[in-house]
Amino acid sequence: MTEFTTTARGDRLAFDRYGEGPALVFIAGAGPFRAGDPITTETAELAAREGLTTLVFDRLGRGESEADGVLDLDRELAAIRAAIEAATGNANTPAVLCGHSSGCSLAVAAAAAGLPVNGLALWEFPLTDDAxxxxxxxxxxxxxxxxxxxxxxxxxxxxxxxxxxxxxxxxxxxxxxxxxxxxTLRADGQSLVWATRALAQGDLARIRVPVLTMYGTETFPVMRTAASLVVGAMPQAVEKEVAGAMHSWEPAPMAAELAAFTLSCPLPA
Structure with missing residues (x-):
């Protein structure tokens, strides 16, 4: 059932929440929203059964998260902060962020901006070294x-x-x-610009949380190259191949990976 929260910027954010336990928040890339993305919903439901609270939200301007004006990176980060708080029930309790495609650069930017993040799961991050x-x-x-x-x-x-x-x-x-x-893609673009510049300048090394960067068993070679860039740039990053094709994953194996990773990420004492 759809729930709503309001961001610090005054935007109304629609989300679905499942389960109870350490929090995992999904961040879509360019285009998807809950009603048109059954794969993410199924993954969130399956991961929740492994002892997590999972949250899937409509990005600003998509689905039921109606928003006018310029939807830039700052507004999107405020939305992610609100989603984390909705998942954890506390403004200071961290969550693992799972980004899909350009949602990965949003997730990494959120961690770099100091949002309460204790892990990053990145699916086919379209990272390039040409800033x-x-x-x-x-x-x-x-x-x-x-x-x-x-x-x-x-x-x-x-x-x-x-x-x-x-x-x-x-x-x-x-x-x-x-x-x-x-x-709705302005924030995606701005976060990708930020990420490629951070890579070039060595700033991604400042992100000190566990990072799992993944790609599908049937994917484009550039995605494996991008995963190698992440591992080379972020101190706690590891890469893994997971069942999936055409830039998407298979829900059951992805849910298992996400649950294991989220449960391994340390929470504050």
Whole structure:
């Protein structure tokens, strides 16, 4: 059943919460929201059975988390903070964050910003070591977004994804809705720019929580390369291959990995 909380920025955040125990909060990447993402919901339900509190929320401007105006990284971090508090019941109790795709850069940015995070589980983090190219890509995306050309902005955001992703999306009946959701991707872009710069400057080494970076058994080579970048940059990072394909995971094995990882992450005494 949908629950709601309000962020420090005044945004109303919709979420589903399952189970009881150490907290695990899922952060979607570009596009997904609860009603259209049964894989994450099933994973959260399965992980909760292993002794966790799991929380899945609609990112700002998606699903039932209606939000107007500029949806930037600061507002998204406020939403993540509110989600952590909703999962733990306490503003100071930490949670493990599970990011999917660009949700990984949001999760890492949250940890770097000092939010109460005691572990990071990162699924197919699209991290690159070319900070200048990432910044130029997102600058053009934001220019198109601010000009009101949402379709061009959406195409720009998907520029470096596998071509079949854009072909499938643009040819589907859902394309108009996908285009409208482009306004929710600003935080994704800004967090990816931040992450690539932090990688280049060695700042990711300052994140001192356990990190599990994962990719699917059937995935794109770039995802394995990105996982190696994470392991090389973050002191407590390990990588693992988990059952999955086409940038997504299989719920049962992913839930098992997430439960084991979350239960291994230390909580304050």
């Amino acid at each position: 200048d190219d990432t910044a130029a890509w997102i600058a053009e995306f934001e220019r198109l977004l601010d000009a009101g050309d949402l379709e061009a902005a959406q195409r720009q955001y998907m520029r470096d994804m596998p071509p079949e992703f854009l072909a499938q999306a643009s040819g589907s009946p859902a394309w108009p809705a996908i285009v409208q959701s482009a306004r």
